[in-house]
Amino acid sequence: MRRRPRAPRGVVFSAIALSILAAPLPGLAEGMAHDGHGAGMKHVEGMQHGGHGEGMHHGAHAGGMHGDGAHAGGMAGGGMDHGGHGEGDDWRPEGALPFEVGQGAFAAIAEIVALLQADPDTDWRRVDIPALAAHLRDMDALMTELLPRAEPIPGGARFTIHRDEPGGAAAWRMIPAHMPMVEAELGVSAGIAMEEGVLTLSVTGPEGAEAMIRGLGLQGLMATGAHHQPHHLAIASGRDPHAQGHAH
Incomplete structure (x- = not known):
């Protein structure tokens, strides 16, 4: 009875490795990205709406960013919108405000007008x-x-x-x-x-x-x-x- 020739040891190991890699991993097919970017992609927890990177949310452009409209890694973008003026047209600054309302003459007149408006005895018929x-x-x-x-x-x-x-x-x-x-x-x-x-x-x-x-x-x-x-x-x-x- 003739014996079959034995395959070289390295070939056997390569075949085993290929069989392992080809085997489906548990959950690989589950949770694939909704946008259908390719078979075999897992929908990693924390990826949303496009799945461009781990831990990204709502269109952030770099890993680790949070909040709508953030444009640089590590920036927290809560409250910012695309125009930079806040939501809606009624924008109001937060924190300290500048004191000057304009250049010298404008500021001087604004101050006088405020004094006249605050004085109940102002005779507006004479104001000039x-x-x-x-x-x-x-x-x-x-x-x-x-x-x-x-x-x-x-x-x-x-x-x-x-x-x-x-x-x-x-x-x-x-x-x-x-x-x-x-x-x-x-x-x-x-x-x-x-x-x-x-x-x-x-x-x-x-x-x-x-x-x-x-x-x-x-x-x-x-x-x-x-x-x-x-x-x-x-x-x-x-x-x-x-x-x-x-x-x-």
Whole structure:
């Protein structure tokens, strides 16, 4: 009787391994992904709606992300939507809010309006916010456009302004009216001459004030003190700003 040739040992082991791999694993066919991405895929617990990765939920794009609309690993996206403005159109910020409502003139007018609205005695027939806006434009021109010629004089400084130069008309309206308040607050003396389109302002002070006057310059002198706030309220309220010593 002839014996069959025996297969090499390595071939036997390979056949056994293949038979094991080909055998169906328990539960392999159960729980396959609903989207039908391929036979043999198991619907792993924690994968939902597309099964793109273990532990992902609702369209998250990287493993370990949670919440609708998260776009980077580890970010918790609860409360965010695709537009970044919150659900619906009624978006409200949470936490601290900024104090300023806009640039300087806008914020100043908003503050005055809030004061007028809070005062039950406000006479709205006399309120004149456009007049306040015009005054604030003068203040802006004086601070950002005017370039006065300054020269030192004994005890202080002299400033020369031409009416037709940038900011000149605003300076002509503001300096004569505001200087009395500056004199009272700083203890200085101001002499003003207005001739042929040229305004000359000479400011001097007691001993020791010379350096301060020169250092402040025209803009610093005009910004000194707290008389501007009541002045603005008087203009907006329709009252005479000179009635109680306010400058105009």
